[in-house]
Amino acid sequence: MTHLGAETALWRARPGTLSASWPCADDGIVFDSASGDTHRLDPLSFELYLMVAERPCTFDELVAGLFDLDEAWHAHDGRHRVAHALRVLQSLHLVQGPQQ
Amino acid sequence: MRLADLEAPALRRLLARGELLLATPPFVVRVTSDLPQVAEALHFLYRDFGVLPPDRFSDFRVEVRRVSGVRGWLKPQARFSVDGREAFLPLPQDHAPVMLEWGLNWCVVAHAHQYLILHAAVVERDGRALILPAPPGSGKSTLCAALAHRGWRLLSDELALCDLRTGTVSGMARPVNLKNQSVELISRFAPEARFSRSIAGTAKGTLSLMCPPAEAVSRVCEAARPGWIVLPRYGAGEATTLSPIARTECFMEVTEQAYNYNVHGAAGFSGLARLVGEAECFRLVHGDLDAAVALLDALAPQTVKTER
Numbered sequence: 001m002t003h004l005g006a007e008t009a010l011w012r013a014r015p016g017t018l019s020a021s022w023p024c025a026d027d028g029i030v031f032d033s034a035s036g037d038t039h040r041l042d043p044l045s046f047e048l049y050l051m052v053a054e055r056p057c058t059f060d061e062l063v064a065g066l067f068d069l070d071e072a073w074h075a076h077d078g079r080h081r082v083a084h085a086l087r088v089l090q091s092l093h094l095v096q097g098p099q100q
Numbered sequence: 101m102r103l104a105d106l107e108a109p110a111l112r113r114l115l116a117r118g119e120l121l122l123a124t125p126p127f128v129v130r131v132t133s134d135l136p137q138v139a140e141a142l143h144f145l146y147r148d149f150g151v152l153p154p155d156r157f158s159d160f161r162v163e164v165r166r167v168s169g170v171r172g173w174l175k176p177q178a179r180f181s182v183d184g185r186e187a188f189l190p191l192p193q194d195h196a197p198v199m200l201e202w203g204l205n206w207c208v209v210a211h212a213h214q215y216l217i218l219h220a221a222v223v224e225r226d227g228r229a230l231i232l233p234a235p236p237g238s239g240k241s242t243l244c245a246a247l248a249h250r251g252w253r254l255l256s257d258e259l260a261l262c263d264l265r266t267g268t269v270s271g272m273a274r275p276v277n278l279k280n281q282s283v284e285l286i287s288r289f290a291p292e293a294r295f296s297r298s299i300a301g302t303a304k305g306t307l308s309l310m311c312p313p314a315e316a317v318s319r320v321c322e323a324a325r326p327g328w329i330v331l332p333r334y335g336a337g338e339a340t341t342l343s344p345i346a347r348t349e350c351f352m353e354v355t356e357q358a359y360n361y362n363v364h365g366a367a368g369f370s371g372l373a374r375l376v377g378e379a380e381c382f383r384l385v386h387g388d389l390d391a392a393v394a395l396l397d398a399l400a401p402q403t404v405k406t407e408r
Binding site: 018021022025028029031033036 | 349355362365369377
C-alpha cells in the first residue's frame with residue numbers, strides 16, 4: 001500500500017494531454033491543452049506518462065512494468081521512484097490518480 | 101512590375117496616395133508615406149520586390165507619416181500606423197525606414213496566425229532550411245547576412261513562418277537588420293553586400309539594413325523542409341563550437357522563441373514536434389564569424405553544378 005492510493009485503483013492520463021518523443025531519446029515532451037503548458041519529462045516520468053496514456057494502470061502495474069520485482073531491493077526502490085514520479089506528474093496535471 | 105521599375109517621383113506619388121502595394125510573399129502590404137526617407141529606403145532595399153496594382157487586396161495597410169504641428173516642426177518625427185491606428189510611439193523622422201521594418205514585423209507577428217511564427221533567422225540550401233531561433237543579441241542576423249553571401253538562400257533574419265499544414269518553413273526575404281559593429285563585420289566578410297545609410301540613436305543602437313540578394317527575392321515563394329535547428333549564442337572572445345543537442349532540449353528552447361505557440365494550442369505542439377523531429381538540432385557558441393559560417397556551411401556542403 002502507498003499513500004498515493006490503493007494499488008488496485010487506476011492511474012490515467014489527463015484528457016487533453018499530448019506527447020512527443022523522438023528516436024534515440026528516452027525523455028519526452030508532454031503538452032497540456034487545458035493550460036497550454038509544455039513540459040519536458042525525464043525518462044522515468046515520461047515512460048510512466050506513456051503507460052497511463054496507453055491505458056489506465058494500477059500502481060502495481062506501473063511498478064511491475066518498469067522494474068524487476070524479483071529483486072526485493074529493486075522492487076522497493078522502484079516503488080519509491082514511481083510514487084515520486086506520479087506525484088510530480090500529478091502536480092503538473094498530466095495524470096490523475098485514484099483520488100481524483 | 102518590380103519596384104525598381106518605378107522612377108523615384110512615381111514611387112513618391114504612389115506612397116503619398118496610399119497606392120503602393122508591395123508584394124512581400126506571402127503577404128501584400130499597402131504602404132502610405134509622405135516621408136522622403138521611406139521612399140528612398142524602399143527604392144534601395146525593396147528594388148527586387150513586386151509591386152501590384154493599387155486595387156488589389158492587401159493583408160496590411162500601413163502608414164509612416166510625418167508628425168504634424170509645432171512639435172513635429174521643432175523635432176521632426178514620424179508615426180507608424182496600421183489600418184489607421186497608431187501602433188507605436190513616434191520616432192525621429194530619420195528612423196522611419198527601420199520603423200517601417202519593425203512595423204511590418206509587428207503586423208506579421210500580431211496577425212498571421214495561419215503560421216507558427218518563430219523569432220528566428222532562416223536560410224536555405226538544397227531545399228532544407230537552417231533555422232536559427234534566438235533572443236535578441238545572439239547574432240542571428242549577422243550569421244544570416246553572412247550565410248546569405250555564402251551560397252545559402254535568405255528566407256528571413258527575424259521571422260520564420262512555419263506552415264503547420266505542410267510542415268514547411270518560409271520567410272519574406274526582406275532586408276536584414278544589422279546593429280552596430282555587425283555592418284562593418286559583414287562589409288568585410290562580404291564586400292558585395294549593400295547597405296542602407298546607417299541610422300544612429302535607435303533603441304537598438306546604430307542600425308543599417310542590408311539589401312536581400314536578388315535571387316532570394318525571386319525565389320521567396322519557395323518554402324523549405326526543416327533541415328537544421330541551431331540555437332546560436334554570441335560570446336565575444338569565446339571559441340566557436342557547434343554541438344548536437346537533444347530534440348527535447350531544442351523543442352523547449354524553440355517554444356520560448358515562438359511568438360504564437362500558445363495561440364495554436366495542440367496544433368502548435370504537434371506542428372513544432374514535427375518540425376523538430378525532421379531537423380537535426382545543435383547549439384552554436386560563436387565568437388568568430390568565419391569559424392561559425394564554416395561550421396554551419398559544413399552541415400550542407402554545397403553541391404557543384406556542372407554543365408553537360
